[in-house]
Amino acid sequence: MSGQEFSDFPFMELPRGILIDKGALSKVGSVCRRFHLDGKGLIVCDSITKEIAGRGVEGSLSDVGYGSEVIVIEGATDRSVEVVNDHVSEKGDDFILGVGGGRPIDVAKYIAMVRDLDFISVPTAASHDGIASSRASIEMDGRKKSIKAKAPLGVVADTEIIARSPYRLLASGSADIISNYTAVLDWKLAHRLKDEPFSEYAAALSEMTARMVMERASDISTRLEESVRIVLKALVSSSVAMSIAGSSRPASGSEHMFAHALDAVAEKPALHGEEVGVGSIMMMYLHGGDWERIRGALETLKAPIDAEGLGVKNGEIIEALVGACSIRPERYTILGDGLTRDAAEKVARITGVID
Secondary structure: OOHHHHOOOOOOOOOOEEEEEOOHHHHHHHHHHHOOOOOEEEEEEOHHHHHHHHHHHHHHHHHOOOEEEEEEOOOOEHHHHHHHHHHHHHHOOOEEEEEEOOHHHHHHHHHHHHHOOEEEEEEOOOOOOOOOOOEEEEEEOOEEEEEEOOOOOEEEEEHHHHHHOOHHHHHHHHHHHHOHHHHHHHHHHHHHHHOOOOOHHHHHHHHHHHHHHHHOHHHHOOOOHHHHHHHHHHHHHHHHHHHHHOOOHHHOOHHHHHHHHHHHHOOOOOOHHHHHHHHHHHHHHHOOOOHHHHHHHHHHOOOOOOHHHHOOOHHHHHHHHHHHHHOOOOOOOOOOOOOOHHHHHHHHHHOOOOO
16 A cells, blocks of 8 residues: 555554754664664755755764765755655655755655655754644645645754754744644634534644743743754644644644735745744634734744734735635635635734734
8 A cells, every 4th residue: 555545544643753952963863773764765955954964864874874865855846746756766765854944844754655655854943833744835836735744753853953043943933833823713613613523632732832832932032952942842742733633724724824825925925934923913813812912922032923024015915814715715714705805904904914
């Protein structure tokens, strides 16, 4: 049975081991040995993460007797998927490692599912919650899609490397976690109104993770190595919640639909976590919840809270809000059948997202 066929079953996939430590990069090879991986590894990275960590992973594998190759991709696109898949077909790679802040990990985990390969996640930034999940965000036919992928067998996160990445990435990852609050509210709403399957455990884990980041926003903003540990643990927990649910529901709702719509209309989109953070402010307002608390936590984290912070135009915010419901029409959220332009402008102005 292929990995793709296997993914059609409601099977809960979770990482077997997670290493979050200073200098963890040098232990990637030992982690692979611990999992009894055999053969040759394929290291998927981009041009930047190749120098930051890709070569280090290659050396760590070599130190314990593994052969490996590095393949550089330009983004998480259908073209990158095709390139990596062709490499596996030609070279017969036995396991795959995604090394990066997001895109290489998404491509690697998707190929791992398609080719039924073991997958190790090696994040170089704590910028999003996909480092340990069984979902991948891939651009197909010019449009980002959240698709089923393979959860990593292991996660190796070097806090020293991640602490050296721009603080903006850490703030973005924190905002992505905080947005779990509105994602779970949307999920509960869909459960009540549409009888959508709902997991109390996955929802509780997702909410707890968001609460932890909210409560420790001041600690995270210190930009110390301990900040990285806090956010990494939260990102892993959020990823696990998605794996338990068998979907991205615990961490992706109307705020993510807004973010993907903004990506499509903005001349210069912001980081994913930044966009969903701002989206969560507005969606919490629509839910009738404490949107000001979310806004305050993002301010503490020095993450964007408005169009100016995102570097986008007011009109692009409105256009994204109006079009967000069409991003994933099968996923019911607080947006329902969509906002009118007047309603979209009202929510954006009341929450201070536009002036």
